[in-house]
Amino acid sequence: MKALIAMSGGVDSSVSAKLMQDAGYDCIGCNMKLYNNPDAGYCSTKTCCSLSDVEDARSVCARLGMPFYVFNYTEEFKHDVMEKFARSYTLGHTPNPCIDCNKFLKFGALYQRARELGCDCVVTGHYARIRKNETTGKYELLKALDPKKDQSYVLYNLTQEQLAHTCFPLGGYHKTHTREIAEENGFINSHKPDSQDICFVPNGQYTDAVQRILDYRPQPGPFLDLEGNVIGQHRGIIYYTLGQHKHLGLNQPDFPLYVVKIDPKKNAIVVGPSEALFSRKASVGEANWISGEVPAGPVRCQVKVRYRQDAQPATVTPTGKDTFTIQFDEPQRAITPGQAAVLYDGEVVLGGGTIE
Numbered sequence: 532m533k534a535l536i537a538m539s540g541g542v543d544s545s546v547s548a549k550l551m552q553d554a555g556y557d558c559i560g561c562n563m564k565l566y567n568n569p570d571a572g573y574c575s576t577k578t579c580c581s582l583s584d585v586e587d588a589r590s591v592c593a594r595l596g597m598p599f600y601v602f603n604y605t606e607e608f609k610h611d612v613m614e615k616f617a618r619s620y621t622l623g624h625t626p627n628p629c630i631d632c633n634k635f636l637k638f639g640a641l642y643q644r645a646r647e648l649g650c651d652c653v654v655t656g657h658y659a660r661i662r663k664n665e666t667t668g669k670y671e672l673l674k675a676l677d678p679k680k681d682q683s684y685v686l687y688n689l690t691q692e693q694l695a696h697t698c699f700p701l702g703g704y705h706k707t708h709t710r711e712i713a714e715e716n717g718f719i720n721s722h723k724p725d726s727q728d729i730c731f732v733p734n735g736q737y738t739d740a741v742q743r744i745l746d747y748r749p750q751p752g753p754f755l756d757l758e759g760n761v762i763g764q765h766r767g768i769i770y771y772t773l774g775q776h777k778h779l780g781l782n783q784p785d786f787p788l789y790v791v792k793i794d795p796k797k798n799a800i801v802v803g804p805s806e807a808l809f810s811r812k813a814s815v816g817e818a819n820w821i822s823g824e825v826p827a828g829p830v831r832c833q834v835k836v837r838y839r840q841d842a843q844p845a846t847v848t849p850t851g852k853d854t855f856t857i858q859f860d861e862p863q864r865a866i867t868p869g870q871a872a873v874l875y876d877g878e879v880v881l882g883g884g885t886i887e
Contacts, residue, residue: 533557534698535645536654537637538591538599540584542713542720543656543701545591549716550700551654552595559648560592560599563641565608565632566731587720594717604640609744611635613731617744620737623793624869625772627685627838628729634688642693652696659683660702661694669822670694672880677705684838687873687883688819738769752798754781757791757807765800768793774808774865793868809862815872818853818884825849833875834859836866836886842875855884 534556536548552558562585585601592599612631619626637655645653658675659682670691675681689697701709713721732740741747749767756762763781765771770778775790779802791808792801813836820826826849833842834857845859857872866886873883 532652533648533650534559534652534654535641535648535650536560536597537641537656538562538588539656539726540587540720540723541656541726542710542718542723543658545588545656545718545720546704546709546712547654547656547698547700548591548595548597549712551698552597554700558595558597558654559650560588560595560597561641561644562588562599562601563636564601564603564605565636566613567605587723590719602641602644604636607640608632608636611639613740613744617741617747619869620741620769621745621747621795622869623768623771623795625867626869627871628731630685630688630871633685638689638693638697642696645696652698653693654698654700656701657682657686657699658701658704658706659686659699661697661699667822672821673702674875674878674880675699675702680706683880684835684871684873684883687821687871687880689821690819691821691823694821738767741769750798752800754779755799755801757801757803762802768795768798768800771800773867805864808865810866811859811862813857813859813863813866813872814850814854814887815857815884816854816887818849818855818882820882821880822882825852830874830881832881833877835871835873835875836863837870842873847874853884 534551536558538544538560548558548560589599612628615631616626616628642653658677658680660673660675661670662673663670672683672686672689674683710721728735749769751764751766753761754763754765771790771793773790776787779788781788786804788802789805789808790800791803829846829848831846834845835842843859843863845857847855847857849855868886870886871883872886874881
């Protein structure tokens, strides 16, 4: 059996390579060049696309005696991830580019490369699990055993074919154990910090990235209250996100004001009290059902509308091949367009989509 290991230079993908090798796989290590990150010294501790990260991955492969290659996907990444991310911000949305990177690059372009190389599977360092349901014959995506590291939320776009040819060796591990394995094997990155920032936004300044990627210039517009009255001027909609309270630059009334709606057509930001942020309903597009089959009717499940959130009970109703609506049992705060709504049945991921 032959495996293509996606290696970012971090400890998780490095240990994944070791575990696959120990399982008897003929392993090929690879790094996906996605973004030209020139600041290797600064970014190596915060993102995953610096020159030092590539060298860390190469070092681990050399230690394990496996071949290592760098595949250039900068154009695909720019088109499918960076530009989509930036356009989403100009529409007043708050996107998660890691989801698109997984969909189009790691389990899209790299999956195809693995097939071309005759590999049986793609391996990543994600904390999630895959199993085959012996009753239905379908592959299932499950949460990781370590709830603090679970990354199933960003993997809901996986298909049956991809799940059949993907391995997540760390799904049953805790992070402390992962680092222990790396240290035992003398990996140079055994104590390397986890990446935190988006690779093409290394300073965390999303608005700077939007302007750079699209050559975009934000336009000031009106702040509106819930009755539609103009109460101030904003700097441009890319500077704001649903639920934001700080840095509005408004004279606050007797109660705090929050961004409750962004209207790109009117270039307007609507503000109101905290209670105006709560809703039970959401519409979702770009949906994927992991089983490959759209349910015939409403589904009772648990739904996460942001990465760091406990899944909430809800009823999901398909409205088309790739759309559905959500009716939560209890009101949810700041259901944000552009974020993912991911559906769970206990530990099993049913699918998900993008909040509209």
